[in-house]
Amino acid sequence: MGLEKTRHISDVVIHPQNPDVVFVAAQGAAHGPSEERGIFKSTDGGVTWKKTLYVDENTGASSLSMDYNNPRILYAATWEHRRLPWQVQSGGEGVIYTGSDCGLVHITRDGGKTWENITPAGLPESLIQSIEVSPHEKGTAYIAATRYKFNDFQSMSYKTTDYGKTWTNINTGIDKDDFIKVIREDKQKKGLLYAGSERGFYVSFDGGQEWNKFQLNLPVVPVTDIAIADNDLVISSAGRSFWILDDLSAVQQSMGNLKGLQLFEPKTTVKYEGFIPSWMDLPPGIGENPKTGVILDYYLPEKADSLPVKLEIFDSMGRNIRTFSNQKDENFKAFSGGPSPEPLLPSHKGINRFVWNFRGKTLLEIPNAFVYGDYSGHRVKPGKYKAVLHYNGGTSETGFEIVQDPNLKNVTDADWEAQQQFLERAAATLTEVHQSVNEIRKVKAQVVHLNGLLKDHEAHADLLESGNQLVKKIDDWEGKIVETRQSNFQDVINFPSQLNAQFFELRSAVDVHDPRLTAAVKARLSDLENEWKTYKLSLEEILEKDVVTFNEKFKEKNIPAVMKD
Numbered sequence: 001m002g003l004e005k006t007r008h009i010s011d012v013v014i015h016p017q018n019p020d021v022v023f024v025a026a027q028g029a030a031h032g033p034s035e036e037r038g039i040f041k042s043t044d045g046g047v048t049w050k051k052t053l054y055v056d057e058n059t060g061a062s063s064l065s066m067d068y069n070n071p072r073i074l075y076a077a078t079w080e081h082r083r084l085p086w087q088v089q090s091g092g093e094g095v096i097y098t099g100s101d102c103g104l105v106h107i108t109r110d111g112g113k114t115w116e117n118i119t120p121a122g123l124p125e126s127l128i129q130s131i132e133v134s135p136h137e138k139g140t141a142y143i144a145a146t147r148y149k150f151n152d153f154q155s156m157s158y159k160t161t162d163y164g165k166t167w168t169n170i171n172t173g174i175d176k177d178d179f180i181k182v183i184r185e186d187k188q189k190k191g192l193l194y195a196g197s198e199r200g201f202y203v204s205f206d207g208g209q210e211w212n213k214f215q216l217n218l219p220v221v222p223v224t225d226i227a228i229a230d231n232d233l234v235i236s237s238a239g240r241s242f243w244i245l246d247d248l249s250a251v252q253q254s255m256g257n258l259k260g261l262q263l264f265e266p267k268t269t270v271k272y273e274g275f276i277p278s279w280m281d282l283p284p285g286i287g288e289n290p291k292t293g294v295i296l297d298y299y300l301p302e303k304a305d306s307l308p309v310k311l312e313i314f315d316s317m318g319r320n321i322r323t324f325s326n327q328k329d330e331n332f333k334a335f336s337g338g339p340s341p342e343p344l345l346p347s348h349k350g351i352n353r354f355v356w357n358f359r360g361k362t363l364l365e366i367p368n369a370f371v372y373g374d375y376s377g378h379r380v381k382p383g384k385y386k387a388v389l390h391y392n393g394g395t396s397e398t399g400f401e402i403v404q405d406p407n408l409k410n411v412t413d414a415d416w417e418a419q420q421q422f423l424e425r426a427a428a429t430l431t432e433v434h435q436s437v438n439e440i441r442k443v444k445a446q447v448v449h450l451n452g453l454l455k456d457h458e459a460h461a462d463l464l465e466s467g468n469q470l471v472k473k474i475d476d477w478e479g480k481i482v483e484t485r486q487s488n489f490q491d492v493i494n495f496p497s498q499l500n501a502q503f504f505e506l507r508s509a510v511d512v513h514d515p516r517l518t519a520a521v522k523a524r525l526s527d528l529e530n531e532w533k534t535y536k537l538s539l540e541e542i543l544e545k546d547v548v549t550f551n552e553k554f555k556e557k558n559i560p561a562v563m564k565d
Contacts, residue, residue: 003049003520005029005036010061015071020045023052027060037061047518095133095163103128105143107164118164126156130182130225136190139163142170142183142208148198155179155197159208170208175199183208184226189252196223196235205256212256218243231267246290250297250351258351262299263389263396269294271358271382272405273513293357294400298389304347310390311345313356316383321360336487337370339363356387358402363427364434366441370486372497373504378423378511381416408514419515422525423507429529430503436539437481437500443547444474450554463553470542470550477538499535502528 003009006026015021021043028037037060039053053061095109103126105119126145134140141164145156155174158167174180178199186192191207194214201223203214222238233245250264273292296311309326326347334341339362346352360377382404388397404411451467454460478484485495497505506528510521 003036003040005034006040007034007036008060017071022046024049025061033057047516103145105131105164109163116164118160120158120167123156123158125150129180132183132185134185134190135187136185137161142185142193144180144183144195146179146181148179153177153179153198157183157195157208168208170204171211172209173204173211174202181223182226184228186248186252187228188231188248189255192252192255194226194228194233196226198222201235203251203256216245241285241287244290247295247297249295250299254299254351258299260299260301261389261391261394261396263387263398264297264299265398266295266297266400268401268403270405271379271402273358273379291355291357293355294385294387294402296354296356296387297351298354298396299351300347300349300391303349304391307347307392308390309345309347311354312388312390314386314388315380316385321380321385322356322377324354324356333367335368335370337372337489338368339365339375364431364438366434366437366482366500369437369482369484370488370491371482371501371504372486372489372492373501374508378420378427378507381420381515405513411515415515415517418517419510422510422517422521426503426507426510426525429532430500430507433481433500433503433532436536437478440474440478440539440542443543444471447471447474447550454559460557460559463557463559466550466553470546473542473546477535477542480535499528499531 003024003026006024007029008027009024010027011023011025013023022041022045024040024042026037026040028034035054035057037057038051038055039061040049041052042049095107103119103123104117105128106115107118108115120143123145124147126147127149129144129146132142134142140159140161142160143158145158147154147156154176155171155178157170157174157180159170160167171180174195174197178197180195180197180202182196184194186194191205193204193208195202195204195211199220199222201214201216201218202211204211218235219237219240221240223235224238225236227234228248231248233248235243237243247267249267253264254262274289298311300309304326311324313321313323315321324343324345326345328344329342332341342362343354345354357376358379360380362377363375365375380402382402384399384401386397386399388395404416447467447470451464451471454464454467457464479498481499483491483495483498483501486492486497492501506521506524510517
């Protein structure tokens with residue numbers, strides 16, 4: 001929120017008429033005195049802050065309340081607290097159709113003044129379960145009638161193209177013991193129909209002339225209604241909850257004509273991310289939220305487990321943002337606090353779905369070094385992107401767009417660009433930090449190995465001591481970059497996080513829904529970069545002076561490559 005050093009915030013109060021006016025009660029740091037305590041006020045939604053109540057360096061604000069009938073009145077409670085730090089030594093207009101439960105269909109074309117019976121000829125007494133008026137063609141409508149109450153389970157669905165003067169039976173392809181209960185036409189594609197039945201789901205690509213099963217992972221269940229919202233297919237079922245098929249783009253673009261390799265253009269995606277803690281135990285049967293990101297559907301003509309499938313994401317400048325594969329990285333080694341393995345592309349025959357989570361390349365890790373942070377690349381900004389699919393010598397590509405959440409107000413392209421530059425800058429420095437640690441660890445491993453060879457040779461005791469001193473100097477340097485004593489998330493309480501963890505924390509604070517940067521995060525990044533410059537100079541001294549000196553001593557001893565007892 002732009003408050004860098006207030007640490008513990010006890011209350012946040014937002015003005016009821018002006019959400020840009022925010023008050024916070026800050027208790028301050030847990031250890032030792034601090035001037036960053038009291039009540040702070042922001043008039044720009046948290047970008048900048050001004051201290052409005054301050055008692056002393058030991059007194060924080062523990063509670064804050066506003067009189068919402070008169071927001072000028074606030075009540076604040078303060079708390080003087082002092083705590084010694086722990087010492088740790090180790091560790092259509094007018095046209096209306098109606099249906100009835102006795103098998104009649106009527107229409108009005110004058111806003112209800114007069115009605116006409118347009119019941120299909122030959123339709124026996126039945127329940128008109130649903131009526132769908134085509135969004136594409138005037139005079140076209142579909143009805144689904146049922147007679148299960150008469151112990152008749154045949155499907156009785158009809159289509160008219162002339163306001164009900166004539167009707168066509170459209171039941172070809174429906175299972176003999178099944179019947180349609182609801183029909184809906186796609187809002188974007190004429191003739192693309194969806195049908196919910198007593199035992200599942202069907203699709204027609206030719207205006208109902210022929211139906212095809214479209215069950216996917218939907219259980220065998222009566223489908224009672226269908227809606228299309230934001231190009232997602234939503235159904236209600238009898239006793240088995242609501243179900244959503246996200247993004248109908250692949251269905252609309254293929255229209256059942258699937259042959260060679262094809263990557264479908266996804267719908268415009270809103271940059272938004274919900275949050276469910278990974279540790280939260282959800283009750284059985286709870287609804288499943290959609291995955292966050294861009295839905296990329298693609299068709300493979302055959303199963304491709306043994307052949308590589310590659311998906312590349314590029315930005316508008318042609319820069320590769322991320323690459324995915326269906327092949328497992330055999331060199332990946334998991335460890336506590338480390339990065340997650342790269343998600344694998346599904347590669348079965350038919351339509352496959354992969355969701356890109358807006359993120360760029362995973363950060364470089366320090367093997368076996370726990371970090372309380374996220375190695376995932378930062379999220380990209382709204383804009384135009386391209387996806388390219390490679391398989392068996394062929395390629396298919398499509399463009400797509402990510403747009404800003406419409407609920408974000410007063411956010412400009414410049415804000416997004418500034419956020420991206422900040423995150424790229426932080427990632428570049430953090431990568432350099434980790435590269436340096438990995439490099440010095442390789443040096444240390446060699447010195448430790450040599451020390452192991454020298455420890456039983458008294459003639460080389462001085463060289464052994466030099467090696468031990470070099471190892472200690474490397475350890476001291478690394479200990480300022482990485483807290484090697486941490487092994488799980490609770491250890492961050494016991495052992496202070498070091499430089500790399502500070503970068504991780506700053507990235508997570510900035511890589512958020514609202515891209516606007518505060519002065520505090522800008523200052524913090526500069527502080528961390530300056531710290532790294534100092535440590536980098538120390539590293540250069542170790543590599544260019546201490547290591548060189550050790551090598552020279554080793555050379556002076558004329559020690560053979562192979563030593564015998």
